[in-house]
Amino acid sequence: MPLPNGPEDSERLTKELERYRLVVAELQGKIRDLEEELKTRVTMAEVPAVVVTRPELKATLTRLVNNVAMIVRAERVLLLLYQPDTNELAPLPPALGIPDEVLNSLSVKADSGASGLVFRTGEPIVITDALNDPRCDPEFMARLRVTNGIAVPLTIKRRDEEEQVVEERIIGVMHVFNKRYGEQFNDDDVRLLQHLADQAAAVISNAQLYIRLQEEKEALEETLESIRAGLIVVSADRTIRLMNPAAHRILGVSEGDQVTGLPADQVIQNPDLRQVFEDTFRERSPVTREIALEEGKRIYRTETSMMLDENGKLQNVVAIVYDITEIRQLERMKTAFVSTVSHELRTPLTSIKGFISTLLEDTEGMYDEETRHEFYQIIDQECDRLTRLINDLLNVSRIESGRALEMYITDVNLYEIAQTVCQAQQAYTDRHQVINDIPPDFPIIEADADKVTQILDNLVGNAIKYSPDGGEVRVAAQDEGATVLITVSDQGLGVAPEYRERIFERFQMIEDETRKAIKGTGIGLYLVRHLARAHGGDVWLDWSEEGRGSRFAVRLPKKQAGGGE
Template identity: 30%
Template sequence: MKKKIRIYQSINTKIVLVIVLLLVFVLQLIGANFITQIENQLITSFQEDRKVQMDFLESTITSSLEIEESGEGSETSPEQEISSLLTEFSGSGITDLQVVNSELIVMGTSDTTQQSTVGQLSDDVDLRQAQITENSITRQVIDSITQNRRWKIVEPVFSSGEDSQFLGAILMESNIESVYDQISQITWIFLQSSAVAIILSLVLANMLSRALTKPIKEMQLQTREIAEGDYSGTLKVYGEDELGQLASLINDLSDDVAEAQESIDAERRRLDSVLTHMTDGVLATDRRGKIIIINEMAQSMLDIDQETATEKNLLSILDVEDDVTLRSILEKQDDILVNSRQNDIPIILRASFSLIQRESGFISGLVCVLHDVTEQERIEEERKQFVSNVSHELRTPLTSMRSYIEALADGAWQDPDLAPRFLEVTQNETDRMIRMIQDLLQLSRIDSGKSMLNLEIVDLTEMLDHVLNRFDMMIHSAEYEDKKYQINKEILEQSIFVEVDPDRMIQVLDNIMNNAIKYSPDGGTISGKMEKREDTVLISVRDEGMGIPKADINKIFSRFYRVDRARSRAMGGSGLGLAISKEVVEQHGGHIWADSTEGKGTTFYLSLPYFPYEEEEWE
C-alpha cells in the first residue's frame, strides 16, 4: 500500500528549508556584524565630535575661569562671558552645557529654564567626582523626562601654568538618541532587504529543489511499479550526472527484474502443476514449522483446507505433537506414520521429511511428503496374520499326527483296537491339510489373476435346486441320523439363465450350505430362497444358529477368520471357505454378504448379474 508522504517529510521541502535556513543564518551573521560595526562607528564618531567640541570649549573658557579664580576685575564679568559662550554652543544636538568653578558653583548654563541655578552650588555627582579625581568622566544617561539617551561628558579645567591648578569643570550633555534612531533605520532597511532575499531564495530554492527531486519522484514511481509487477515503464534520463546514471541503472534493473520474474513465474507454474497433480501430499514450512505451502492432495489426505492449514504448524496438523518434536525431525529426518481420515475413511500416511537449507547451511524450512500407505500396511498386516494363521492351522494337525504316529511307533500298531483308530485320525488330519493347501493354492491363483473361469450359460434355478436336494439327502443319511435338520426351498418356477462357471458356483453354494448345517442347532431349519430382481438374481441361505456378533459381521470373509475358533476348528473348517466364496463371486461380477442377529441365526446373500434372454434369441 502506498504510504502518503507528509509535506515536512518531502525531500523538496527539506532542500528548500536547508537553503533558506542557510541563507537566514548567513544574513543574520552578516547583519549582526554589519549593524554592530555601524553602531560602533556612529557612536564613536558622535563621541569624537563631542570631544572636539569639549576641547574647543575648554580652551575658550579657561581664561574666564582663571579670571574668576584670581578675582581680577575686567570690563565683562566671567559669568557673562561664559553665558554668552554657552549660548553660542547650544544647539548641534547639545542639550545642556554647564560651567562650574573650582568650588562647583554654577557659573553658566545653556538651559534657559535652569538659569536660576547660576551662582548656586551644583549637586551633580559627576561634577563632584571630576573635582575629586581631576579626570574626565564620560557616560550615557537617560533623560528622566523624555526617556531619551544622552551622552554626558564632564571635563575638568586646569590653569595653563606649570602648577595646573583645578579651575572648574565643564558639563556637556548631548542627545545621542538620534544616533540610535539612525541605527534602527539601518537595521530595518537590512531586515527588509533580508526578507526580500529570503523570499527570492525560497522561489529559487524551490525551483532548484524541483529540478533535483523531479527525476527522484519519477524513480520512486517507477520502482513502485516494478515492486507491483509492472515492468513496462521507462525512466527519462535528464543528463549524465549521478541522477542520470541512476535512472539508467533503474531502467536496466527493470529489464533484468522482468526477465527474472518471467523465469520465476514459469518455474512457479511448473511447480504448482507438479504439486497439484502429485499423488503424494506435499507440505512446506518455515524454519519454525509453520505451514506455508500445502498441495491439494495433502489437503485431501489431512481433511483440511489451505486457509486453516497455513494458520497451524507441521506437528499440529499431523497430530504428532506428543510423539516427536520439531528439533528431532530437523536432526534425524526419520519417517513417521500418521493416522488420518480421508472422506471419513481412516487412512495411514507415511511422512518423509527433507530440510530446506541455504548454501551457508542455515535451515530456512522443511518439506514434508505424505504417502498413503494404508493399503501397504493392510497388506503387510494381512500377510503377517496369514503366515500366523497358516502356521497355526498346519501345526495343529501336524502335532496331532505326530502324537498318533509316535504312539504307533511305540507299539500301538500291534493293538488291533487302537491301530485302526490312530491310522484313521492320521488320515483325516492328512486330508484336512490337503484341503487347506488346495484352498490356499486356489486363493493364490485368484490373487495372481491366474484363476480362469470356464463360463457357461446355465439354469441357475436348476443349479440351486440340485444343491439343496443334495444337502437334503445328506442330512437324512446315517451320518446325521442323530440330528434332525430340515431344508426349506423357495425357488422360482421359471428358469433363470446366467453365465457362470458351474463348478466354482457350486463350490460357493456348498460352502454356504456347509456353514449353515455346521452352525444350525439340532432340529434347526435351513432355508434356501431365490429371487429375481431387475438386473440381478438374489440367492439367500438362512440358518437358525448362534448368529454372528455385529463387530465380526464384516470380518467373516477374511482368510482364516473365525468367530468361535475352538468350535470351528473342532468342526473341521479351514477358515478359507468364505474367503474363497467371496473371491469367486466377485470374479463373476457379483456380491456376497451376510446379515445376522446374535442368538437367532444368520442369512447369507449371493447376488449375481442377470441379463434376460429373449426366447427367439435363446432359440
Template identity: 30%
Template sequence: MQKQAQQHLKSLNEALDVLAKYTLPVDTRGALLLTRQRLKQFERSLQSPKQDGLQAVYRIAQSLGTTLNLDEVLNHVMDAVIELTGAERGFLTLVDEDTGQLSLQVARNIARETLAHADMQVSRTVIQSVVEKGEGVVTTDAQSDPRFAGQESVIFYDLRSILCAPLKVRGKIIGVIYVDNRAKSGIFGRENLDLLSVFAAQAAVAIENARLYTQTDQALAARVKELETLSQIDHDLNAHLDFERVLGLVRNWATKSTDGLESWVFISGEDVDALMLADGPMDGATPSPALSDVASFLDKPTPQTLSPQDKNITYLIAPLLHAGKTVGALAISREKDFSEVEIQFVQRLASRAATSIANNRLYQAVEQANRSKSQFLAIVTHELRIPLTSIKGYTDLILSGSAGAEVTDLQRQFLGVIRKNVNRMADLIADLADISRIERGILKLDVEDVSIIQCLQDTLDSLRHKIEERNQTLVVKKSDIPPVEADPKRVVQILTNLISNAWKYTPDGGMITIAVFEQKDTVRIDIQDTGIGISPEDQTKLFSQFFRSENQAVRDQNGWGLGLNVTKQLVEMLAGEIGFTSQLGEGSTFWFTLPLTHLAKNEGETDE
C-alpha cells in the first residue's frame, strides 16, 4: 500500500512539473505551489518522521562540505531547509561582523528560485527574538499567537506558520534561518523546530567555514592587487630621475589609490622645521593643510588623520621617512574617513616615495657636483695652459741657443727635465680638457672618411723611437682596409694612448703586435703585448677616472689614470666599442672597433 501511494505521488509530482512549464495565472501558480507542498508533507507522513528527518539532515550535512563558495553554500542551506520543513519560503540572514546588524543573504521558495523583492516580507520581530534569546521559535499561526499577533509585519503580510532557528558557531550567533507559510496554519510543530535546530548547527559550521574561506580569499586577492600596484609604483618612481616628475607621480598614486580629493607633497630641508610645499595646489578641490598641522605629525612613525572642525573633510598625513630621517610628508584629503587598509597602503606608498625623493636629491647633488667639477676643470685647464705654453716656449728657445748665452751640458740636462715635465703637464691638461668637454657635451668631432692604416702609421711614426729604445719587437698585421667614419685626430689620440700603454708596461725585449682587420660592418684594431698584465681586481676599475693600479711596475711609469677613461669615451662617441683581455704576468690585448663608411658597407654587401 505504501509503495503504491509513493508511485502515485511520483506521478502527481511529474504532472505538476509539466504544468509548471506553462505560463499560468498568478492564482493558478499559487495553487500549484500549495499542492506541491502538501504532496511533500503527505510523502513524509508515509515514512517514520524521525527517521526521515534524521536521514535528510545526514544527507544534506554531507552535501554541505562539497563547496567553500559562500553564495553556493547559502543557497544550498536555504534549499535544504525548505525541503526539510516543507515550507513555502525561506530566508537566511547573517550578522555583519563590522556593524553587528542582520543582513539578508538568501531568499528562496520551494521551487528553488530566488524571491523577487516584493515577496521578501518577513517578521523581523520573530527574527530579532531568536537573536536576542538565542533560541528557536515555532508558531502554528502567528495571527493568533499572543507573542506575535499584534506585530505590524505579521498582520500586514498575513503571516501564519513560522519556523525560525539561530545559526550558532562556538556559542556565537552568526545568523538566523527563517521559513514560513503564508497560506496555511499548523504547518510546523515542535518536532520541526528540533530538526531545524539540529540542521542549523551543521549549517552554521559550513557557512562559517565558507565565510572564512571567502574572507581569506578576498584578503589574499586584495594583497596581491596591492603588491601589483606597489610594483607598478616602484617601476614608475624608479624610471625617472626628474624631481618634479617624481613628486607628481607620488601625488597621482596617492590620490588614485585612496579615491582622494587632492594630495600634496611637503619637503623638509636639512632642518626638519624648514618644511615647504613642494608639489600640490594651494587652492584646489580642498585647501592645503596648514604647514603647522603637517609639521606636528612629522615625528609620528605612522600616518595620522586630521579632521579640522571648520572643514567637512579628513586629511591623512604620512611622514616620508628614509634611513631614519624625515625628508617630508605626504598629505591626502577626502570627505570620508580612511580605512585601516588604506592607511597601511599609504604608509607603504610614503616609504617608497621617501626613498625615491632621497635618491633624486642624491642624484641632483651628484649632478651638481659633476657640473661644478667640469666647470672647475675647464677653468683649471685654461689657466694652466697659458703659463705652460710660456715655459715650453722659453725652454725651447734657451735649448736652441737663441737666448744668446751658451748652454752648458748641465743646464741642457736641467732644461730637458723641464721640457719633459712640461710635456707631461700638457698631456694632463689635454686629458682634463677632453673630460670636461665630454661631460659638458661640447666636445666637437670632425667626422669624415678616414684611413685607419694612415692613422696607425702616423701614430707609429711618433712612438717608434720609444719602442726601439726598449729593444721591443713591433709586429703590424694589416691588409687593404676600407675607410671608417671617424675623426682622424681622435683616432690618432686613441691609438697613441693604447700603444703607449703597451710599450710602457712591456719589459725591455718584449713584443707588441698590432692587427687591423674587418669585422662585419666595422674595422677592429687589436694591440697585444707581452707585458705585466692586469689583475682581475684591477680589471673591474680599469676605465675609471684617476684609477692607477697598486702594482709597483705600474707606479714606476708616469701617468694620471685618465688616458683609458678618455679613450673609452672617445671610442663610444665615434660609435665604436672597446674592450680588453688580460692575464696577470703574461700580457694584455686591448681592442676597439670603428664603423665602416656607408660606401664601404654597401660595397661589402654587393660583394656578398
C-alpha cells in the first residue's frame, strides 16, 4: 500500500481502516453466534431422546440446567411447571443456585408476577431491575436474591409432516437469574434460552408421558400378579395375548415359561376351558361357566368378556378364572348341616312326643310310679338335649353376624359343672365310661357358667361320638396359677394331622370311611373355640393318635377383666 501524500489520502485511509474494523467486528459476532449455537447443539445432544424413569428425568434436567447456566452465564436457573388443579406454577427439581428448602416452599400463582405473565402470554421477558420491575413479585425476587433475569415459556410444539407448527401448548416457564460479572442479559441470551426452553419442554413432556405410562403399566402388572383369580387373554387368531401368574398356576404352566404368542390350544389343555373361549368367539357374547380343573379336584368359575376395536370387530376374549371350590364345599356343608340339625331336632322331639303320648294314653294306670318317673327323666333329658342344641345354634348365629357373645360372669365351680355334664352324657351311652377327674376342692373361677357348660358338653359329646367302640372319656383340670387347664380325653378314632386345625372351622367334619356313619352339625369345636376366646382363653388339640384317641385342652383365666354381671 502506497504511503499517503496528503490530507485526502489520510482521510481515505482512516475510513478504510474503520470499514475493516466493522467487518472484523461483524465476523467476530458471527463467530460468537456460531460458538453459542454449537454450545446449544452440544447441550441438546447430551439430552436423551427418551427419558423413561424419574431418576433419568432428574439426571437429564440436572445436566440441562447446568448447561443453560453456562451458555447464558447465569447464576441461577429455575423451571416452573403449571399445575391445573391448583392454578399454580410449581418448581420442577432440580434448580441451580437455589437451596432445596427455598425451592420446596415456592409456589407461584399462574395469573400473577413475571412468571404468570410469561405463562399467560407466551412471550419471553427480560428483567433488568428485579426489585423495581412492576411485572415482578418483589417478595419472590427477594427470596431468590434476584437482580436481573430472563423468563421464557416452556412450550410444546406439534408439527405437521412439513415441520410446520400446527399447535402450541405452554406447560410452564424457564427462569435464569443474575448474569455473571454484573452484566445484563441481552436479546441473544433470550434467543438461545428460548431455543433451549423449547427443547426442554419437549423432553419434560415426553418424559412425564413415558413415566406415567410406565407407572400405570407397572401398577397394572402388580395388580395382575397379586390377584388370586386367573386372567387369560386370547386373540381372534386363537393365540395367547396375556396370562397372569395365577392363570399359570391354575393351568399348571410354569411361571417362567413364555406363553405370549403361543397357540391357545397348546397352553390351555382343558377342553372345557377351551370351549369357553370358542363359545365366546362364536356367539359374540359373554359366557359364564363352571369347570373342573386339576383332575377334577378344584371347581373354577369362568367369566368371559370381549374386547372390540373401533369398528366393533372382536379382537380378544378375556377370561377371569377363579376358584370356587371352597364356596361349593361350604354350600354342601351347609346343606348337610341343615339336614343334620333337622335330624338332631327331630330325634329328641320324637322321643319326647312318644313318651308323652304313651303317658297320655295310659288312662287305666298300666305304668307304675317308677316307670312313669323313668319316662319323665327321659323327657327331661331330651328337653335338655334340645336346649343345648338350640343354644349352640343361637350362639353360632350371633358369632356369624358379628355380634359379641353375651357374657354373664359369676363364680363357677368346675367340679360341679363337669359332674353335671358327665352324668348327662353318660345317660346317652352304655359303651363308655364318662369320668370326672376334677377334684371337688378345685379352685373357683370367674366365668359364664352356661358357656363353660357348653364347652364341656361339646367336648365330651364329641369324645363319645368319635369313640364308636366305647372306652373311657375323662375330664380333668390343672391349676396353673392365673389360669386353669381343662382337658377332655378319649380312646377313640383320633385325628389325622391334616385335619387338626381345620376341625375348629365351622361346618368342618372329617370325611373318611371310618366316620361315614357318624352324624354331626360341624359347629361344636367352632363354637368351643369362640366360647373359650370370649373368656380370654383358647382351645386346641393337645394330643392325638389315629386309632388310639385324642385329648383336647381348654385354658381359661381364673379372673375376668371387668368383673361379673
